[in-house]
């Protein structure tokens with residue numbers, strides 16, 4: 001059915017030499033058994049993607065990779081932006097869109113997120129669309145409806161065919177980088193709500209195909225429990241993906 005995806009969001013960490021070093025360590029450790037059971041991806045900063053790509057393609061590694069953002073625009077006078085054309089040329093499999101840090105620090109709205117998702121899809125890059133509520137919303141008990149509203153708006157303009165090709169990451173903002181992990185039940189509750197919403201809005205088949213990840217303080221010690229939820233298909237991993245031993249152990253969650 002749905003193959004789990006473990007994606008390491010490195011955020012603004014590591015220069016290109018450190019990135020090569022980390023990918024080399026991962027490459028020595030992962031075996032075909034790992035790649036056959038889980039899709040494994042690294043998401044380095046833009047400045048390291050070329051180095052990571054050269055290593056992965058040069059050595060024929062089955063490790064996937066992608067970017068942490070993508071421009072909503074195709075090309076032209078958008079200083080500082082990186083386009084889907086450029087990322088596709090580098091062979092990126094994924095682009096994260098609408099990460100809560102981009103929504104918070106860079107003013108990304110659901111409208112921008114949906115444009116970025118469409119930009120990725122138009123270059124055959126899988127967008128990993130991030131959604132999730134703040135602590136305030138969670139405490140008010142509105143987390144499911146808030147997150148579904150974000151999903152609806154972030155998928156604006158996407159066709160059913162598009163939706164079959166995306167990944168959604170449920171990342172409660174209060175659990176990111178804080179050490180506070182949502183319980184397995186919390187993750188499952190929202191993941192199953194998102195799947196139901198997609199099934200109702202599109203088709204049951206598309207709902208069943210879409211991979212829904214959990215993100216927020218995932219570690220080797222909590223991943224097995226989180227993955228036990230039938231609607232959780234993997235994780236977006238921040239801090240723990242910078243440590244190769246942790247990241248490998250997360251990808252091998254079935255062995256815990």
Ligand code: PGA
Pocket residue numbers: 009171175176177178179215216217218236237238239240
């Ligand atoms: P964290 O980050 O694992 O460090 O909490 C997750 C994310 O922001 O994707």
